[in-house]
Amino acid sequence: MTPESAATSVGPGLILARYGELWLKGRNRSLFARTLKRNVRLALRPFAGTRVERGHGQFVIHASERIEEVVQRLQDVFGFSSVSPAWRVRASVEEIAARAPAIVGRALEELPRDRAVAFRVTTRRADKSFPLQSVELDRVVADTVLPVHGERLRVDLSEPELALEIYVRPEAAYLFVERFQGAGGLPVGTLGRVMCLLSGGIDSPVAAWRAMKRGCHATFVSFHSAPYLGEPSKEKIRRLARALSRYQRAARLYQVPFAAVQEAIRDRCPEPYRTVLYRRMMQRIACKLAPREHSAAIVTGESVGQVASQTLENLRCIEEASELPVLRPLIANDKQETIALARRIGTFDISTSPEPDCCTVFQPNEPVIRGRVWLCRDAEKRIDVERLVAEAVDGAELEVFAYDD
């Protein structure tokens, strides 16, 4: 789909974006489709002149230019299984057969010339009143394409390199030669809202992305240790939130001052428990912020055994401080799996920029491995939990990020 090729034949005027799982959701289907449509509109806001039309099992997105970019954007929208730039023609055998050779010729411009390209035609009919059966239409179309491009093509039904697909619907027929993988998942917002704890590490952004993928709208919460750490650490979190807003278009981030909490714990609580106690306080603070965001759960990037302190006992200690369910999408991930995902979603390079996060402040020399809930509670009697939480919540700064701003 280079500009040169567009000059020799007219490019696709629209994009088909198919939704997968939405079919399964019975009565909720219309809510899902409405939310998805809104998400698509937001994702395509910078592309003036695009129009979104909801069809059966697919969205038809009309776009006259920058089709490749629109496709890329749609690939980031949760809820679509695949995306294809397509041509729309009248649903008649003659019309379809007439357009097919030019579309195939356009696709051939990008394929090797030194050998015959394996080719097939595949028809799917949603309109059973169409005069030809699917296989019959396949044959008619192939018979018009092969005389034109015969020397560059060889028919191969099982492993085609180039498949011309025809989707016949009552209102129109769609022709396309490419299928790009969609992001899958469910439309962001259909399954409610969650608070995602964001550190500067590799894991937490991936955990947030996973939650978004399952239809949860994420609000980010991050804790900073100013003045022990500086503005660059906060800026790193902003960059992560902005990067993640690619998947839900707008992101709200609370940056919570945490140094006072850390100082209190450092001064009054047993050193090995510091990390666990920090995290318990984070849970409490996130739970206090959650009602403002109508959030029903906390999402963290923890996984069992990831670091010595992420044991079942410690996770239990941390969770015990939370009034809301704690979701851990990465719980059983290997580090390598998480890293691969972080690279794919575009957060890895930001996460690995060497800015310290709040957990590195007053790090204990020997963190507890098997924390006990009662010991946590005991230690917390020595600090004013309620006041510290309230002050942190009061000091939280809210920033809103929109991907396209």
Place this chain on the structure above:
Amino acid sequence: MLGSVKLYLDNAATTPVSAAVREAMLPFLGDAHGNPSSRHALGVEASRAIETARARVARATGARPEHVVFTSGGTEANNLAVLGLARANRSAGRHVLIGATEHPCVRDPALALVEEGFEVETLALDGDAQPDLDDLARRLRADTILVAHMMVNNEFGSIYPIARLARAVRANAPRALVHTDAVQALGKLAVSLRGLGVDSLAISAHKFHGPKGSGALVLAPDVRPRPLVFGGGQERGLRSGTENVAGIVGLGRAAELAEGEREIRTAHMRGLREILERGLAGIGGGRLLFAREAAVSPSIAAVLLPGPPAEVWMHHLEERGVMTSVGSACHARKGEISPALSALGLSDAEARQVLRFSFAGDTEPSAVEEACRVLAELEPSLAPLAR
């Protein structure tokens, strides 16, 4: 967010553009928008402005105008010197020497030369963290073609003996060219190409109240590096690309002022250093490094502070509006220990406790006094912290 930066003590990272410089630049961000290569009046106007700036830079650096090459800043000027001079002289030899504490924009291009078949060595430091000139004399060879050494250390302010170093090179390696990175020196010391006896020197406008993105490589007669950027042949073919007219004009004016007011500005900065030194006396375990006045730039004060890494001090100071730096901003992210600090006998942990204060001609004494006050106030809570 940065409403009050009155207490800006990070002038080695960058300085604010002065009003006089801004004024000189403004016409070239407005109506005087001509391309200096254009053959009409607008073009001529721009071209004349560049030549005026070239003369000013030449005067400030003891060179001839036709030997000033404008670049996108200090980094490009140093790259052009190191890569360009080595490549231009490769037929005479492949041996390159650089200082132990060079800025990455000298060190990294030198290391890149290794891939081109050059042999690159680093000079040793003596116990005062000064270049060991005996070591230099031993390492110089008939096939040494380039020696690059900074004039003022950007992290600690140490002044290096470039004139002596250049003489040693002439005596022991007649084919070698000498380049000095004078980015931190202009406006603080006399920077004279002829006086130092070097073949090239690099400067950067934003270190002396000029704009960012503008610098120059100043060359001795008959010294011609191989260019890094090819194209329209501007700057005698040594640096193609339509000139950054406003930036060059700003550089010219800033260089003129920096050199013209050097005595006043440095006297002022020495006063600031003394205020800081007095303030540190009240902080247990705090002291000025590189305190010998003759060998340190008045603009930079490296301070060893007690307790946690300097980064923690830095952010606490920042919270009170005092901007400082941990080492050089260019290094700060890498977490390496400077060889200069090891040479002084500092441990790795102590090296991380070094905070840099850097001054400019416009730094208010009250800013330094305030910084001392904040340090004294923070000391009881921070000094006991081990990590």
